Amino acid sequence: MKTIVKDKIWLSSPHMGLMEQKYVKEAFDSNWVAPLGPNVNLFEKAIADYMDEKVYVAALSSGTAAIHLALSLLGVTRGDEVLCQSFTFSASANPILYLGATPIFVDSERHTWNISPLLLQRAIKQRISLGRKPKAIVAVHLYGMPYKIEEIRKIADHFEIPIVEDSAEALGSTYYGSKCGSFGDIGILSFNGNKIITTSGGGALVTKNSILKEKAVFLATQARDNAPHYQHSQVGYNYRMSNVLAGIGRGQMEVLEDRVNARRSNFNYYKENLAGLSNIEFLEEQENFKSNRWLTCILTPNFETREQIRLALQEEEIESRPLWKPMHLQPIFSKYPNYQDGTSEDLFERGLCLPSGSNLSLEDLDRVISIINKILVR
Numbered sequence: 092m093k094t095i096v097k098d099k100i101w102l103s104s105p106h107m108g109l110m111e112q113k114y115v116k117e118a119f120d121s122n123w124v125a126p127l128g129p130n131v132n133l134f135e136k137a138i139a140d141y142m143d144e145k146v147y148v149a150a151l152s153s154g155t156a157a158i159h160l161a162l163s164l165l166g167v168t169r170g171d172e173v174l175c176q177s178f179t180f181s182a183s184a185n186p187i188l189y190l191g192a193t194p195i196f197v198d199s200e201r202h203t204w205n206i207s208p209l210l211l212q213r214a215i216k217q218r219i220s221l222g223r224k225p226k227a228i229v230a231v232h233l234y235g236m237p238y239k240i241e242e243i244r245k246i247a248d249h250f251e252i253p254i255v256e257d258s259a260e261a262l263g264s265t266y267y268g269s270k271c272g273s274f275g276d277i278g279i280l281s282f283n284g285n286k287i288i289t290t291s292g293g294g295a296l297v298t299k300n301s302i303l304k305e306k307a308v309f310l311a312t313q314a315r316d317n318a319p320h321y322q323h324s325q326v327g328y329n330y331r332m333s334n335v336l337a338g339i340g341r342g343q344m345e346v347l348e349d350r351v352n353a354r355r356s357n358f359n360y361y362k363e364n365l366a367g368l369s370n371i372e373f374l375e376e377q378e379n380f381k382s383n384r385w386l387t388c389i390l391t392p393n394f395e396t397r398e399q400i401r402l403a404l405q406e407e408e409i410e411s412r413p414l415w416k417p418m419h420l421q422p423i424f425s426k427y428p429n430y431q432d433g434t435s436e437d438l439f440e441r442g443l444c445l446p447s448g449s450n451l452s453l454e455d456l457d458r459v460i461s462i463i464n465k466i467l468v469r
């Protein structure tokens with residue numbers, strides 16, 4: 092008998108459209124093989140045009156670089172405190188340490204899995220009472236679900252603390268019809284290989300302030316003063332995006348809406364076919380919140396079930412992953428203050444991200460679903 096070798100199903104893999112290679116070829120044909128050029132400008136314009144509000148975009152080498160520059164532009168420096176959503180990927184918090192500042196972690200609420208307004212307010216009040224008013228808030232639209240934008244904005248404005256909106260996972264998500272990435276004092280995007288669209292590696296800083304964009308580009312290109320020789324009065328970085336990779340980004344922007352629709356369809360398909368199992372929960376959208384459903388996540392009854400499913404999928408060459416391990420539980424970050432009520436710890440224990448790429452077939456999804464069904468019906 093022949094053994095059937097099944098193809099690996101990835102959690103979230105790149106999905107190219109039809110135009111990316113053409114734009115990359117343009118970079119080669121014109122010899123703009125450098126961290127500047129027409130593709131960089133046109134990619135920035137495509138992102139800016141996509142946002143509903145008038146914004147300025149700086150294309151950078153990564154989302155992490157964008158967060159680093161954003162915090163720096165907001166004046167975060169050695170000894171400062173920065174509030175950061177605990178339930179996130181480490182790249183939201185690492186740049187706080189790059190700047191010699193202290194992260195203060197804040198837990199999530201259950202409606203969006205993102206930063207809790209209640210705990211944020213409590214944290215700010217306590218830090219202020221200790222004489223350490225935080226310099227910035229890093230809020231994250233995790234898995235593409237917008238955080239409680241209005242509530243967080245109200246608190247931030249009340250205490251006059253700027254927001255870095257980590258929209259790395261949420262390009263294509265909207266809140267009351269407006270695009271994520273444009274809500275922060277500074278927004279950031281990521282185009283890493285696993286994100287909803289990709290340049291293989293890349294990111295962007297989004298701001299409504301044209302001067303901030305210019306400063307971001309200045310810092311991202313080694314902070315060169317205006318002089319014929321190389322002169323520097325500030326620490327600079329090499330964070331600009333390559334014109335070759337920006338060509339991929341231009342092509343990807345043309346298919347962004349398709350990618351969002353495909354990922355949302357994945358979510359709906361999983362939900363329709365798993366919701367019959369009363370012991371599985373999905374993250375629902377609040378009214379006027381629209382998630383790009385970057386990753387479909389399920390909550391299982393307990394850690395053991397989550398692991399059972401994960402290992403059964405792995406056995407069948409299917410990649411799944413536990414939800415983000417909260418930052419306040421990470422060895423590198425556990426010594427910093429945190430304000431939590433157990434929400435993200437519970438999500439981490441019970442939650443699993445399912446294969447969610449926009450290039451998955453119904454057959455792929457059915458393979459995943461049948462394995463989960465077998466375990467949960469038992």
Ligand SMILES: *Cc1c(COP(=O)(O)O)cnc(C)c1O
Pocket residue numbers: 152153154155156179180182183231257259260280281282283292293294
């Ligand atoms: C991916 C990601 C980042 C970092 O983006 P890179 O482009 O990989 O540096 C930051 N925050 C979150 C929440 C992410 O998922």
